[in-house]
Amino acid sequence: xxxxxxxxxxxxxxxxxxxxxxxxxxxxxxxxxxxxxxxxxxxxxxxxxxxxxxxxxxxxxxxxxxxxxxxxxxxxxxxxxxxxxxxxxxxxxxxxxxxxxxxxxxxxxxxxxxxxxxxxxxxxxxxxxxxxxxxxxxxxxxxxxxxxxxxxxxxxxxxxxxxxxxxxxxxxxxxxxxxxxxxxxxxxxxxxxxxxxxxxxxxxxxxxxxxxxxxxxxxxxxxxxxxxxxxxxxxxxxxxxxxxxxxxxxxxxxxxxxxxxxxxxxxxxxxxxxxxxxxxxxxxxxxxxxxxxxxxxxxxxxxxxxxxxxxxxxxxxxxxxxxxxxxxxxxxxxx
Amino acid sequence: xxxxxxxxxxxxxxxxxxxxxxxxxxxxxxxxxxxxxxxxxxxxxxxxxxxxxxxxxxxxxxxxxxxxxxxxxxxxxxxxxxxxxxxxxxxxxxxxxxxxxxxxxxxxxxxxxxxxxxxxxxxxxxxxxxxxxxxxxxxxxxxxxxxxxxxxxxxxxxxxxxxxxxxxxxxxxxxxxxxxxxxxxxxxxxxxxxxxxxxxxxxxxxxxxxxxxxxxxxxxxxxxxxxxxxxxxxxxxxxxxxxxxxxxxxxxxxxxxxxxx
Numbered sequence: 001x002x003x004x005x006x007x008x009x010x011x012x013x014x015x016x017x018x019x020x021x022x023x024x025x026x027x028x029x030x031x032x033x034x035x036x037x038x039x040x041x042x043x044x045x046x047x048x049x050x051x052x053x054x055x056x057x058x059x060x061x062x063x064x065x066x067x068x069x070x071x072x073x074x075x076x077x078x079x080x081x082x083x084x085x086x087x088x089x090x091x092x093x094x095x096x097x098x099x100x101x102x103x104x105x106x107x108x109x110x111x112x113x114x115x116x117x118x119x120x121x122x123x124x125x126x127x128x129x130x131x132x133x134x135x136x137x138x139x140x141x142x143x144x145x146x147x148x149x150x151x152x153x154x155x156x157x158x159x160x161x162x163x164x165x166x167x168x169x170x171x172x173x174x175x176x177x178x179x180x181x182x183x184x185x186x187x188x189x190x191x192x193x194x195x196x197x198x199x200x201x202x203x204x205x206x207x208x209x210x211x212x213x214x215x216x217x218x219x220x221x222x223x224x225x226x227x228x229x230x231x232x233x234x235x236x237x238x239x240x241x242x243x244x245x246x247x248x249x250x251x252x253x254x255x256x257x258x259x260x261x262x263x264x265x266x267x268x269x270x271x272x273x274x275x276x277x278x279x280x281x282x283x284x285x286x287x288x289x290x291x292x293x294x295x296x297x298x299x300x301x302x303x304x305x306x307x308x309x310x311x312x313x314x315x316x317x318x319x320x321x322x323x324x325x326x327x328x329x330x331x332x333x334x335x
Numbered sequence: 336x337x338x339x340x341x342x343x344x345x346x347x348x349x350x351x352x353x354x355x356x357x358x359x360x361x362x363x364x365x366x367x368x369x370x371x372x373x374x375x376x377x378x379x380x381x382x383x384x385x386x387x388x389x390x391x392x393x394x395x396x397x398x399x400x401x402x403x404x405x406x407x408x409x410x411x412x413x414x415x416x417x418x419x420x421x422x423x424x425x426x427x428x429x430x431x432x433x434x435x436x437x438x439x440x441x442x443x444x445x446x447x448x449x450x451x452x453x454x455x456x457x458x459x460x461x462x463x464x465x466x467x468x469x470x471x472x473x474x475x476x477x478x479x480x481x482x483x484x485x486x487x488x489x490x491x492x493x494x495x496x497x498x499x500x501x502x503x504x505x506x507x508x509x510x511x512x513x514x515x516x517x518x519x520x521x522x523x524x525x526x527x528x529x530x531x532x533x534x535x536x537x538x539x540x541x542x543x544x545x546x547x548x549x550x551x552x553x554x555x556x557x558x559x560x561x562x563x564x565x566x567x568x569x570x571x572x573x574x575x576x577x578x579x580x581x582x583x584x585x586x587x588x589x590x591x592x593x594x595x596x
Contacts, residue, residue: 014592069593074433076589090589098436109431113352125344126435128337 003083004178004210005048005071010080012041012066040066042234043080050177051208053200055221055242058231059330064214067231068182071212072102085178098127101171105183108163109170110155116166117151120173127174134173141169144199161192168196172203178210179203185220197223218322232330246325253299254318255290260311263288271309275302338441345445353451364451371404371458374525389530395557396526398466402556403525403549404459406489408452414494415447417514419501430593440498440584463556470557478556484570485552491573492547493521498580505587517543524549540565547572 017035020028041063048054058064069075070082073089073096082089087096103109110119124134142148145165150158158166164184171179181200185193201224203209215221221228221242228245230238238245268279268288275298278291290306292298303315353360378400382393423429423443432439467474500513524545528536539546547569555566 066593069430072434074430075591075593093433094436094438097434100434102434104430107427107431109434111348113355114348118348118351122344122348125341126437 002050003047004050004052004085005046005212006081006083007047007067007071008045008081010041010044010067010070010082011039011078012063012070012075013037013039013078039234041070041077044231044234044236046229046236046239048210048212050210051204052227053204053211053213053225055225055228056212056214056231057218057221057228057326058214062231063234064231065182068180068212068214072100072180073097098174099176099178101174101176101179103167103171103179103181103184105164105181105186108155109167110163112156113154115152115154116147116158119155119166120151120170123170123173129174133175137175138169138173141172144202145169145195161188164188164192165196168199175207176209177207179212181211181213181215183215184213185215185217193217193220200224218326222322230326230329237329242322246319246322252291253294255292255299255303256314256316256318257288257290257306257312258286258314259288260313263310267310268306272302272305275305277302338437341437342445345448346450349448349450360451363449364454367452367455368458371455375400375462389527391527391530392470394466394469398463398470398472398557399527399549399553400525401459401462401464401466402485402553403489404462405456406486406493406548407521408455408459409486409490410493410497411452411455412450413444413448413490414497415449416443416497416501417518419443420504424504424591427593429591433588433591439588440581467556472556472558481555485555485566488570488573489548489552491577492544492569495573495576495578495580496521496543496545498577499583502580502583502587505590521545521548526550544572544576 014037015035016038017033019025020034044063044067056064056067066075070077071084071089073093076090085096085099087099089096110116111122114122120138142151145168147162147165147169150162150166155163155166168184179200185196188196197220200211204211211224213220213225226241226243228238228240228242229236230245265279265281265288268290272279272290276293280289280291281287282289290302292302299317306312375397378393378396381388382396386393388396423432429439432442435442496517497514500517503513520543522545523531523535523539524547527550528539528546531539536546540551547565551562551565552569554562
C-alpha cells in the first residue's frame with residue numbers, strides 16, 4: 001500500500017527571545033536581543049499508510065501542533081523531509097491543500113456571519129467540487145452528522161457541538177483522502193463525541209480515508225486508532241500499536257473494593273501485609289483501590305484475604321487505562 | 336479565470352451578509368462621505384487665505400483631491416490589511432487561510448473587502464467634474480482609458496505599500512504603529528509635491544510613492560506638461576511596487592511561525 005505521509009528526520013526550530021530584567025535590561029534588549037534556538041520538533045521520522053487511523057499524542061508543547069502544521073503546509077520545516085500525498089506540503093501548498101481536510105478544534109474554518117450552507121457553498125467553489133460530487137457525497141455526510149437542521153443558521157448562533165459537526169462536514173466537502181484532526185472533540189459532550197467517532201470510522205471504511213488525530217482525550221484514540229505515535233519534547237518516544245503499548249506498559253491491574261463497614265487504609269495494609277500491593281483511597285465515594293501486578297494467582301490471593309477479613313459491597317477488577325499508562329510514561333520516561 | 340469566478344462568489348456572499356445589516360451599511364457610507372467632506376472643507380479653508388499654493392490654484396488642488404479619492408476608494412475596498420497582524424498573525428487566522436487552495440493574499444483581500452468604500456470613487460469623480468468644469472478642462476476620447484489606467488496604477492501603489500508594511504508582521508513579533516502613520520503619509524500625495532522640500536518630494540516619488548496616487552496622474556488631466564513623464568510612470572510604479580510586495584509576501588509566508596494554541 002502507498003504511504004500517505006512520509007516524514008524523514010523532520011526538524012523545526014523556533015527562535016525564542018528572552019528579555020532581560022529591569023529597565024537597564026530593557027534598554028539593552030533594544031540593541032541586542034538574547035535568543036535561543038528551541039527545537040519544537042526534533043528529528044522525527046514516521047510513515048502513515050493510506051487508510052490508517054493514527055493517534056498523535058503528547059503533552060502540551062510536545063510538538064504535536066507544530067508537526068501537524070508542517071504536514072499541512074502551514075509551516076516550513078527547518079530541515080528534514082515531508083512528503084504528504086506525494087507532494088511537498090509547503091512548496092506545492094496551493095495544489096497540495098486540496099488533497100487534505102483539516103479541522104482545528106480551537107479555530108473555526110467556517111465564516112462566522114453567514115449560514116452554514118453558504119459557507120459550504122463557498123468552500124465547494126473554492127475546492128472546485130462539481131455539483132454531482134457534492135450532492136452524492138455531502139448528502140450522506142450531512143445526514144450522518146445530523147446537521148440538516150443547522151444548515152440555514154449562521155455559525156455564530158451554533159453551540160460548540162453543533163459547530164464542530166459542521167466544521168467536520170466542511171473539511172470533507174472535497175472528500176479528501178487524508179484528514180488532519182487537531183483536537184476535534186475538545187469541550188464536546190459525550191453524545192457528540194460518540195457521533196463524531198462513529199462518523200470518522202465510517203468515512204475511513206467507506207473511502208479508505210487516512211486520519212491523523214491529535215487529542216488530549218485518550219478515549220478518542222482508544223475508540224478510533226490502532227496505532228499511536230507518541231511525542232515528548234519534540235521526539236517520537238513510541239510508535240506502534242496501541243495494544244502493545246498497553247501490554248508493555250500496562251503493568252498491573254486495579255481492584256476496586258467497596259465495603260459495607262467503615263474501613264481505614266491502615267487496616268487494609270495490615271490485612272494484605274504479606275503481598276506486594278499498593279492501596280489508594282477515593283475519599284468521596286469510599287472506594288479503595290488495590291494496585292497489584294498483573295498475576296492471576298496474586299490477585300485471587302489478595303481478594304481472598306480481603307474478603308475473609310471484611311464485608312464487601314462491590315468488587316471491580318480493572319486493567320490500567322491508557323491514560324494512566326501514558327501518564328506513567330511521561331512521569332518516568334520510556335526505557 | 337478561477338480567481339475571477341471566486342472573486343464574484345465572494346462578492347455575492349458579501350452583498351448577502353451586508354444586506355442583513357442594512358443600518359450598518361448606511362452608517363458606514365454616511366461616515367465615509369462625512370470624512371471626505373471634512374477633507375474638502377480643509378482645502379477650501381486653506382484657500383480662503385490664499386489663492387495660490389506653490390503655483391497651483393484652488394480648483395486644481397480640488398481636482399487632485401477628487402482624483403485621489405478614486406484609487407483610494409478602490410484601495411480601501413480591497414486592501415483592508417491594516418489589522419493583518421492582530422487578526423491573522425496573533426489570532427492565527429492565517430493557519431486557516433493557508434489550508435485553502437487559493438493564494439493567501441488573495442484570500443485575505445476577498446475576506447476583508449468592504450465594497451461600500453467604493454462610494455468614495457463616485458464622490459471623487461463628482462469632485463473632479465466640478466473642479467474640471469470651473470477650470471474649463473475638456474475631455475478627450477483617450478482620457479477615460481488613461482484615467483482607468485492611472486487609477487489602477489494608484490491603487491496598486493497604495494496596495495503594494497500597505498502589503499509590504501503588513502509583511503513586517505512575518506519578521507517581527509511586536510505590533511507596530513507604522514500602519515496609522517502610513518495612512519497619514521498617504522495623504523501627502525493629495526497635494527502637489529512641489530510645495531514640499533526636495534527630500535519629502537523624493538520620498539513621495541521613489542520610496543513611498545504616494546505622489547503617484549494623487550498629484551502625478553492628476554497633473555496629466557490638468558495639462559501640466561512638466562509632470563507628464565511622472566503621470567505615465569504611474570502604472571509602471573504601481574506594477575513594480577505591487578510586484579515587489581507580492582514577492583515579499585510570498586517569502587514572508589515561508590517564515591510564518593504560526594500562533595500557539
